[in-house]
Amino acid sequence: MASAIEEKRIEDELSYPILLAERVRAAVDDADSFKTECGEVKKQVDWLSQSLRTVVRLTTSAQSVYERPVRRVISEVSKNLERAITLVRKCKRRNIFRRVVNIVSAADFRKLSNLLDASVGDMRWLLNIFETENGGAGIVLPPIASNDPILSWIWSYIAMIHMGSLSDRIEAANALASLATDHRNKKIIVEEGGVPPLLKLLKEAASPEAQMAAATCLYYLANDQERVSLIVSELGVPIIVNVLGDSMMKVQIQMASLVARMAEYDPLARDDFARENVIRPLVTLLSFEDTLVEDDHHGANSGKQSIHSIVQINKQLEKSSSSGGVKSYRPYMNLYSESSTSSRSGQNRRDRENEKPEMKAKLKITCALALWMLARGSVSNSRRITETKGLLCLAKLVEKEEGDLQLNCLMTIMEITAAAEFNADLRRAAFKTNSPAAKAVVDQLLRLIKDLDDPTLQIAAIKSIGSLARTFPARETRVIGPLVDQLGNRNAEVATEAAVALQKFACSENFLCMEHSKAIIEFNGVRPLMRLLRGNDQTQLQGLVLLCYLALHAGNSEALEQARVLTALEGADRTVVAHPELKELVLKATNHLALYHQSGVHSQRHVSFG
Template sequence: MAEDDIVKDILTSAINLAVQVIEASNETIFFKKECDEVKNKVQKLLELLEKALIASSSLCEFPTRHVISIAEAMRRKSLSLFYKGIPRVTNRFITIIHVSTYQKMLVGLERSINDVSWLLNVSVPSNDGEQEELFGLPPFAMNDPTLSMIYELMAILYRGTLDEDSCEAARSLRSMASDNPRCAEIMIRNGLCSVFAKILRQGSMRAQAEVACTTSVLVASFPESQDLFAQHDVIQLLLSHLVTPEVEDSLQMKAMAAKALRELAKGNSSICKSITDSKRFLRFANLLETQDKQVRYNSLMVLTEITAVAEQDSDLRRSSAFKCKSPVFKAIVHQIHKLTGENGDTVLLIPCITLIGNLARAFRASDTSMIEQLVKLLGHQDPKVSREAIVALTKFARPSNYLHNDHSRAIVEAGAARRLIELSSLGCEIRIPALELLICIAAHVPEKEEVVKVLECASNQPLTNSQMC
């Protein structure tokens, strides 16, 4: 059922209940004055609900559901009270109702009137398209002001009347979520996923970019939201933004869409499969060629997260995207090979190396070019690059890799042994991974005397204080 239809059903049910309460009030004979006061409040509430029904397309489901549920509870209490004041033939006892009960009912109904008035105010734009200034908090939010603020920002986004207002609302939600994970959870639990999906379908490019960026922050703050976003089709909506023509705004949109997809894919097999099964997955290879560094980096990080999951998930690893003969695999590997060959920008280089390591099980024995590239990087001037290259090569040489013997020989033949002995003389952050890799290849290529000699040399080296872990 569409959200507009859900809101209409909620309001129609609420209106029917209000009419029922008014009809019951006309039949009461006890405490007539108090009943009339309650009836007047319900009548005023009914008028507001009818206005809300007319404007239902502008109302978000969850704020509406929250406010109306409180109002319904009060009307049900009113109905129960009025029924007790209706004379019936079967009644054998007189029901005694204290006047204070009516007073509490009046207070509760007044709060509901204020709640619904607030809902209309934040959801329905004025004639000039701008939001009216709000004063104070609605009664329902007195104990939790954050909820009211979140609902107001969600309503601005949902209406989408002014582009700048939508962008500012998305930025405000992002700031709240990054400062406090509880705020992120409140947003998600109260329907922000559906609001974001609407913006990603219909909003301006600027608003969509802001929403995509906020999505990444929300998911990072509240990882449980990954599947909720997926249920609202946000994954496919973000992927669709990766194929738009490249102009300034769309580059920002692509960068933010990739940033959001990175967080959504992190550690989530089903979402990773949804991305890799998409025809748009090939687009990531093209994005790695884009001149915009932010787009390249964020796209690279999406691939790194997906391959990290595939490394642990055999079902995902067996999908067509990770078959060495598939066009997607070839295109991505080709671009990664180019990026590692340039090896000037460590910001891009390190995740490239990580990605190669994650894909180590997918390479055939004859695919030695990546291994040769990694061995060259062992001599990189940045120790972080050298260490990441060691970790990636180790994934080729581990026994868990079916082709570990072939890969180990390729590592040795690429000249890794001597480079590793040089690295094993450095601090423990590099020394230990280097020795682990040497042990792996020594176990799998015992006929290579060079490796054995290198290991003997490494074992005879004394540890300095800076090298001890």
């Protein structure tokens, strides 16, 4: 029922209370008692009738109308006019029985007068909203919102964004953004229809200040999956991507932050952004000071066509025009459409080059953060980043930058490698052994692992190397040594992650598990691994798993015998009890190792955990 009411035209909504007002006036004329009170009711109703007709004229003449408060106020006015008809009709002369049943008192008229006064106040506030040049609608508190003053402010600001001048819209969007920092207000803004006018302001306003105000408010709203989904459903993603690719740097910073926020809270939004090709402008902005990113469509950074490509395009155009092939003609029309904006893009590039270094750094930080959030848990987005030559860009920034930019780039790499770990196609395409991008990434990951003393960066780099374990050939032992060294790291989390990464080299799922297991032992990995067994529960668990893999795939090693690994595995009962999924693995490793070595207690026998 409610949805059907919402679908009615606003003019139809307004016609009903106007009709009620006419009926009240007719009932007042027929009244035989309480004529003074009925006369006061008539005055109030006449004012409401005139105001309703004014609202009709304003709504029909305005280009954009914010209907939410109009419908709420009109609904309340209609209820009060219905009450007025009921009471006034009781004042008409009837037989004695009807007069006894329908008793009317002065108190009834006082109550009705208060209700009509409230409707008058609501209508005055509503008319004030339409007088956008006044600019004071947000200060007035309508009676309908007396129990929740924030509601009237939100209504006023949203209405101003709908119908105000550009300066008023900017001011209202900033005010709404300020309110949106509060969790409860976010919900009200969304429920009262604040998202569509903000997106419209973002899309249509040529003013960077307007775009900033709208983007900031949307950013505050987009920290909840349901609200992000609403922004997506209102077709916000293509608007955001378009503004990101063609606006001033301070606006691009805010847009990249909005992309990151939406991608963080809604996995489905990541797919929508990918479909709108948001990754290309993000990578381009991330590398705008370098010449790393080439345009895959045009084959040149600047977007200009080479002489050879222009000749080829002309040939294709001639063929398509002679054969009447509309479909084959359209892609080349898109090329010319894109080239028509090259001068504006060039201007934006020059503007970026002239920006302050801190602004450039902030832009790169937000773009890297957006790529990180887009790549998280997404094979398709990770593939898109690698296809735009993003890996090489990320590797270079990890090499020369520090702080948030370095971290965000590294975390993006970590997400891409995590996706590649479970997707063979991505692994083969992006991390081929002879790929310059893959080599650059691995070099930087190893540098972070070996040279830094920052657990956050080391852990991310270690996880990335572990995810790529199946891409390294047996001769690529340079990645094993740094991981083995970290088994002895003072930080338990770093040491544990190193053990997890080495497991991926030594596990049975890795085709080269035997070669990698021998390499781990040759890099003196057994002793620090034995020390991990004396650590906390998580460290013991990961250390024991790696030790089992080494026993299974390099069981005849003297280093395992010298370290008394068989004895350690036989004494692993407590860890196995805490993690019953380990029982079979430890049993296999112990029995296999017993073929080559003897423990300090039991000699050349198979061990079984009861």
